[in-house]
Amino acid sequence: MKSDGMNYAPKGKTVPVVKPGEFVFSAVALDHGHIYGMCNGLVEAGATLKYVYDPDPVKVEAFLKAFPQATAAKSKEEVLNDQETRLIASAAVTNLRCPLGIEVMEAGKDYFTDKAPLTTLEQLKSAREAVLRTGKKYMVYYSERLHVESTVYAEQLIMEGAIGKVIQVIGLGPHRLNAKSRPDWFFKKEQYGGILCDIGSHQIEQFLFYANASNAEVTYSRVANYAHSEYPELEDFGEANLVASNGCSCYFRVDWFTPDGLPAWGDGRLMILGTKGYIEIRKYIDICTQDDRGDVVLLVNQDGEQRFDAAGKVGFPFFGRLISDCIHRTELAMTQEHAFLAAELCVKAQMNADKAGKID
Amino acid sequence: MKSDGMNYAPKGKTVPVVKPGEFVFSAVALDHGHIYGMCNGLVEAGATLKYVYDPDPVKVEAFLKAFPQATAAKSKEEVLNDQETRLIASAAVTNLRCPLGIEVMEAGKDYFTDKAPLTTLEQLKSAREAVLRTGKKYMVYYSERLHVESTVYAEQLIMEGAIGKVIQVIGLGPHRLNAKSRPDWFFKKEQYGGILCDIGSHQIEQFLFYANASNAEVTYSRVANYAHSEYPELEDFGEANLVASNGCSCYFRVDWFTPDGLPAWGDGRLMILGTKGYIEIRKYIDICTQDDRGDVVLLVNQDGEQRFDAAGKVGFPFFGRLISDCIHRTELAMTQEHAFLAAELCVKAQMNADKAGKID
Numbered sequence: 001m002k003s004d005g006m007n008y009a010p011k012g013k014t015v016p017v018v019k020p021g022e023f024v025f026s027a028v029a030l031d032h033g034h035i036y037g038m039c040n041g042l043v044e045a046g047a048t049l050k051y052v053y054d055p056d057p058v059k060v061e062a063f064l065k066a067f068p069q070a071t072a073a074k075s076k077e078e079v080l081n082d083q084e085t086r087l088i089a090s091a092a093v094t095n096l097r098c099p100l101g102i103e104v105m106e107a108g109k110d111y112f113t114d115k116a117p118l119t120t121l122e123q124l125k126s127a128r129e130a131v132l133r134t135g136k137k138y139m140v141y142y143s144e145r146l147h148v149e150s151t152v153y154a155e156q157l158i159m160e161g162a163i164g165k166v167i168q169v170i171g172l173g174p175h176r177l178n179a180k181s182r183p184d185w186f187f188k189k190e191q192y193g194g195i196l197c198d199i200g201s202h203q204i205e206q207f208l209f210y211a212n213a214s215n216a217e218v219t220y221s222r223v224a225n226y227a228h229s230e231y232p233e234l235e236d237f238g239e240a241n242l243v244a245s246n247g248c249s250c251y252f253r254v255d256w257f258t259p260d261g262l263p264a265w266g267d268g269r270l271m272i273l274g275t276k277g278y279i280e281i282r283k284y285i286d287i288c289t290q291d292d293r294g295d296v297v298l299l300v301n302q303d304g305e306q307r308f309d310a311a312g313k314v315g316f317p318f319f320g321r322l323i324s325d326c327i328h329r330t331e332l333a334m335t336q337e338h339a340f341l342a343a344e345l346c347v348k349a350q351m352n353a354d355k356a357g358k359i360d
Numbered sequence: 361m362k363s364d365g366m367n368y369a370p371k372g373k374t375v376p377v378v379k380p381g382e383f384v385f386s387a388v389a390l391d392h393g394h395i396y397g398m399c400n401g402l403v404e405a406g407a408t409l410k411y412v413y414d415p416d417p418v419k420v421e422a423f424l425k426a427f428p429q430a431t432a433a434k435s436k437e438e439v440l441n442d443q444e445t446r447l448i449a450s451a452a453v454t455n456l457r458c459p460l461g462i463e464v465m466e467a468g469k470d471y472f473t474d475k476a477p478l479t480t481l482e483q484l485k486s487a488r489e490a491v492l493r494t495g496k497k498y499m500v501y502y503s504e505r506l507h508v509e510s511t512v513y514a515e516q517l518i519m520e521g522a523i524g525k526v527i528q529v530i531g532l533g534p535h536r537l538n539a540k541s542r543p544d545w546f547f548k549k550e551q552y553g554g555i556l557c558d559i560g561s562h563q564i565e566q567f568l569f570y571a572n573a574s575n576a577e578v579t580y581s582r583v584a585n586y587a588h589s590e591y592p593e594l595e596d597f598g599e600a601n602l603v604a605s606n607g608c609s610c611y612f613r614v615d616w617f618t619p620d621g622l623p624a625w626g627d628g629r630l631m632i633l634g635t636k637g638y639i640e641i642r643k644y645i646d647i648c649t650q651d652d653r654g655d656v657v658l659l660v661n662q663d664g665e666q667r668f669d670a671a672g673k674v675g676f677p678f679f680g681r682l683i684s685d686c687i688h689r690t691e692l693a694m695t696q697e698h699a700f701l702a703a704e705l706c707v708k709a710q711m712n713a714d715k716a717g718k719i720d
Contacts, residue, residue, distance in 0.1 A: 167586050167597065170532075170613065172631070174638075219714060220580035220601055222609065226527050227635045237527065239611065241580055241601065243716045249582065251599065251611050253530065259637045261664035267638075271532070275587045277619045278534075278627075280647070287640070288658045288667035298648045304621035307648035354579060356603045 016046030017320035023327060024084045025112075026051035027067075028076055029092035029100060030059040031183065034114040036066055038089045038141045042112075043067070045319035047087075051079045080107040087112055087326055091141075093185045094193045098123035105136035110326050112139045116201040117343050119193035121351075124344055131336055139322060140339045144173065144202035144268060145209060149314040150281045150295040154272065156314075158210065163274030163301055169210050169250045171203040172269040176258035179231065187231045194350040195223055195238035195254055203252035204242065204349070205342035210272050213244030215341065221349040222356060228256070240349040263292050277301025376406030377680035383687060384444040385472075386411035387427075388436055389452035389460060390419040391543065394474040396426055398449045398501045402472075403427070405679035407447075411439045440467040447472055447686055451501075453545045454553045458483035465496035470686050472499045476561040477703050479553035481711075484704055491696055499682060500699045504533065504562035504628060505569060509674040510641045510655040514632065518570060523634025523661055529570050530631040531563040531612035536622075539591070547591045554710040555583055555598035555614055563612035564602065564709070565702035570632055573604030575701065581709040582716060588616070600709040623652050637661025 025047050027039055031054075043049055052063050053073040060072050073079045079088065080103065088104045090097065091114035098118040101111040117140045118124055131138050145151045158166060185191040192198050208216060221240035228236045236257065242250040258266045268283035277300055284294040295311035321333035385407050387399055391414075403409055411433040412423050420432050433439045439448065440463065448464045450457065451474035458478040461471040477500045478484055491498050505511045518526060545551040552558050568576060581600035588596045596617065602610040618626045628643035637660055644654040655671035681693035 165587075167615075167617070168599075168613065172530075174633075217716075219582070219716065222579070222601070222603070224607075224609075226607070227525075239528075239601070239609070241582070241599070241611075243582070243714075247584075247586070249584075249599070249716075251601075251613070253528065253611070253633075255527075255633065257527070257633060257635065257638070259660050260662045261637070262660050263665075267660070273534075273613075273615065273617060275617065277621070278617070287660055288665045292665075300619050300622050300627070300647055302620045305623075305648045305652075354603075356577075356579065356609075 011040065011044070015320065017323050018046040021048050023047045023086060023323050024050050025087040025089055026053070026073070026079045026082065026085045027063065027070070027089045028053045028079050029090040030054040030056070030063055031093045031185070032091035032114050034141060034143060035063070035089065035091035037143055037147055038091065038112060038114065039067060041147060041316055041319040042089065042323065045323055047323055050085055051082060053079050080104065080109070085109060090114065093191050094198060095119045095191050098127050101127060101138050102130040105130050105134040105138065108134070108136070110137040110139065112141065112322065114141050115143070115205070116193055116197045116346055117339065119197055119347065121344070121347055124340065124347065128340060137326065137336060138339065139334060140205075140343070142202055142205040142342070144283070145206040146318040147316055148283050148295065149310040149312070149316070150283055150297045151206065151270065152317065153297050153308060153310040153314045154210070154270070154279050154281055157279060157297070157299060158272065158274070162299055163272065163278055164276030166211055166248050166272055166274050168248060168273040169207045170271040171206060171250070171252035172267070173199055173203055173252065173254040174258045174266045174268070175199055175254070175256050176265045177228070177236070177256040187234050189233040194353070195235035196221055196240055196350040196353060197346045199254045200238055200240065200252065200349060201342060201346045203254060204345045206270065207242060207250035207252070208244070208338060208342055211244045211246065211248035211250070213246055213248060216242045216244040216345060218242050218345055218349045218352065220354070221352060222354040223350070224355065238353070242345065262287070264294065371400065371404070375680065377683050378406040381408050383407045383446060383683050384410050385447040385449055386413070386433070386439045386442065386445045387423065387430065387449045388413045388439050389450040390414040390416070390423055391453045391545070392451035392474050394501060394503060395423070395449065395451035397503055397507055398451065398472060398474065399427060401507060401676055401679040402449065402683065405683055407683055410445055411442060413439050440464065440469070445469060450474065453551050454558060455479045455551050458487050461487060461498050462490045465490050465494040465498065468494070468496070470497040470499065472501065472682065474501050475503070475565070476553055476557045476706055477699065479557055479707065481704070481707055484700065484707065488700060497686065497696060498699065499694060500703070502562055502565040502702070504643070505566040506678040507676055508643050508655065509670040509672070509676070510643055510657045511566065511630065512677065513657050513668060513670040513674045514570070514630070514639050514641055517639060517657070517659060518632065518634070522659055523632065523638055524636030526571055526608050526632055526634050528608060528633040529567045529610045531566060531610070532627070532629040533559055533563055533612065533614040534618045534626045534628070535559055535614070535616055536618035536625045537588070537596070537616040547594050549593040554713070555595035556581055556600055556710040556713060557706045559614045560598055560600065560612065560709060561702060561706045563614060564705045566630065567602060567610035567612070568604070568698060568702055571604045571606065571608035571610070573606055573608060576602045576604040576705060578602050578705055578709045578712065580714070581712060582714040583710070584715065598713070602705065622647070624654065
C-alpha cells in the first residue's frame with residue numbers, strides 16, 4: 001500500500017470508443033512509471049498498443065509484462081517510421097520530453113507525453129511552432145485530474161451549477177519521496193525541471209480547467225528544500241498563487257513530505273470555492289476513516305452537505321476523447337492551447353520562485 | 361444551528377484560577393458579539409465581572425441577560441475610574457479599539473480587546489507607546505485559536521514532536537455573511553479594517569503561534585469583492601502568504617461564502633505540515649459526517665493516522681493564564697509582542713493587497 005505514485009496506473013471502467021486495430025499507438029521512452037497509466041487509459045478506451053521502445057531493455061521487459069500485446073521495437077526510428085502508429089505515448093526524462101515530442105510530430109504522429117511536458121520557455125516556443133508546422137497534437141497526461149474519478153465527477157457537479165461560479169481553487173499535492181526508488185535524474189533540477197514545473201503542473205492544469213480560464217498569471221511562487229540537504233537540487237516544497245483573466249484565483253502547495261504512516265502516496269486535496277457553495281475532493285485517501293478510501297467528493301451548498309464516492313463509478317472519459325480527437329482532429333479531450341498554457345505557467349512559476357525560508 | 365459566528369461564545373471546562381472577587385474585570389463597548397465569548401471565558405476561569413457599559417441601552421440589556429451578575433455603569437468613566445476593575449474587556453467597532461485601549465491603559469487597567477485590535481500602523485505605534493508608558497497589557501481575543509479546543513489540542517501534539525518541525529501552516533477561514541444581521545459599520549472599510557485585517561487576523565495569529573515565529577513578512581496578499589456589489593466596501597474574499605524569519609511559511613484564505621446549507625458558521629480548517637507528519641483540524645464541523653461534529657484533530661505521521669475528538673476534553677487555558685498574567689505581570693497567555701506582531705502583519709497584508717480578479 002505504501003506506493004510512491006510513480007507507478008500510479010488506475011484501472012477504469014472506460015468504454016472503448018474504437019474497435020481493435022482502429023486506432024494504433026506505440027510507447028517510446030519509459031523513464032517515468034506514468035507510462036503505465038497512460039497506456040492503460042488508452043487501451044481501456046479501445047486503442048491498440050503496437051510497439052514499445054526504450055534504450056533500457058530492463059524497462060522494456062517490465063513493460064511487456066504489463067502489456068504483453070506490445071512488440072519491442074529495435075529502435076526509436078522503427079516506431080517513428082511505422083505507418084500504423086498514429087500516436088506515441090512517452091514518459092521521457094522531463095527536460096527531454098519536448099525534443100522527443102517534436103521528433104514525433106515531425107514524423108507525422110500525435111504526441112501524448114507525461115507531465116510536465118517541457119521545462120523551459122524556449123522548449124515551449126519550439127513546441128508551439130512544431131504544432132503549427134505539423135498540424136499534430138502535443139497532449140499531456142495531467143494524471144491528477146484526468147486519471148482520478150473524483151475530479152471527473154466534480155467537473156460534472158460544477159457543470160450542473162452545484163456551486164455557482166467558481167471563485168477559487170486550492171490544491172494540495174503532497175507526494176511520498178521514497179528517495180531510494182527514484183532514478184538519478186529525479187534529483188537533478190535541470191532534468192526534472194523543479195518542483196513547480198514537475199508536480200506543480202497537475203495543480204496549474206486543474207486550476208485552469210475548473211476555473212474555465214483561457215489565461216492566467218502567476219502572482220506569487222516559492223520553492224524550498226526544507227529537510228533534504230542530502231539532495232541539494234531537490235525542492236521538497238513549492239507553492240504558488242495564480243489569478244486567471246476571468247477573475248478566478250488559485251493557491252496550491254506541492255511537497256515531498258507524505259509521512260510513511262499514510263496508506264496512500266499522498267493526501268491530495270482539491271477545494272473548489274464557488275459563489276454558491278464549495279466542493280472538496282479527497283483524491284487518494286479520506287484520512288482517518290475506516291477504509292482509507294479515496295475518490296471522495298464532498299459538496300456543500302444551499303441544499304446542505306452531500307458525500308459522493310466516485311471510485312469505480314465515473315471512469316476516465318479523457319482517453320476515449322483523446323482517441324476521438326486524434327481521429328477527427330477535434331479538441332474535446334483538451335485543447336492544445338490549454339495544455340501549453342498550463343506548461344507555460346508552470347515554467348514561469350518555477351523561474352520566478354522566491355526562495356525565502358530555509359528551516360535547516 | 362445556522363449561526364453567523366457573531367455570537368460565538370463557547371462554553372468550556374476551564375478550571376477557575378482565582379477565587380470569587382480576587383480578579384475583577386468589566387466590559388465596555390459591546391459592538392461585536394465576541395464580547396460574550398470573551399467575558400464567558402474569563403468568568404469560567406474565575407474572574408469576577410463587575411460593570412458593563414455601552415452607550416446603547418439595548419446592548420446593555422441583552423448583555424445583562426447573559427451576565428446577570430454584572431451592573432450597568434452610568435458612563436465609561438465610571439468603569440475607567442473603578443478601583444476594583446483590573447481589566448476591561450471590549451469589542452468596540454474595529455477602528456475604535458485602539459483609542460479605547462489607550463484610554464483603558466492610561467486609567468491603569470489591562471485591556472482585552474476583540475480582534476482585530478487595531479486597523480492602521482499609526483494606531484499600532486500609539487498602542488506600542490502606550491504599553492511602554494503605562495506598563496499595562498493590550499491583549500487580544502484571537503478566538504479562532506484561543507477559544508477552540510481542537511487548536512489547543514494541536515498545540516500539545518506539536519509540542520510533543522508529533523509532526524517534527526513545523527514547515528507550513530494553511531488556514532481556511534470561511535464565514536457566513538448573514539448580511540441582514542450585521543451592523544452598518546461591518547460594511548464600511550475604514551471601520552472594519554478590510555477582510556485581511558478583520559477575519560485575517562485569526563489566521564495570521566495562529567500561523568505565528570504554530571510556527572513559533574518571532575517575526576514574519578507578508579510575501580503576497582489579495583482581496584476581492586466577487587459577489588456582493590450591493591456592499592461596495594465589503595471584501596468577500598481575502599488571501600495572503602507569509603514567511604516567518606525561522607523559515608516556516610503560511611497561506612490563508614478568508615471569505616464570506618459559507619453556504620446556507622452548512623450547519624455551522626464556517627468550515628474552518630487548519631493544516632499544519634511538519635517535517636515528520638501533518639495535522640488537519642476541522643474546527644467547527646467535519647463536513648458530511650453523521651453528526652457534523654467539530655473540534656476534530658487528524659494526525660498523520662510515521663506511526664499512521666489518528667483521529668482525536670477534542671470537544672469538551674481540552675478546555676481553554678488562555679483565560680486562566682491571562683488572569684494569572686495580569687496578576688503576576690507575566691506573559692504566559694500571550695506575549696505583548698506576539699499580539700502586536702500579528703496586528704502589524706494584518707495591517708500590512710491589508711495595505712499591500714493586490715486587487716486582481718473581479719468575477720462580476
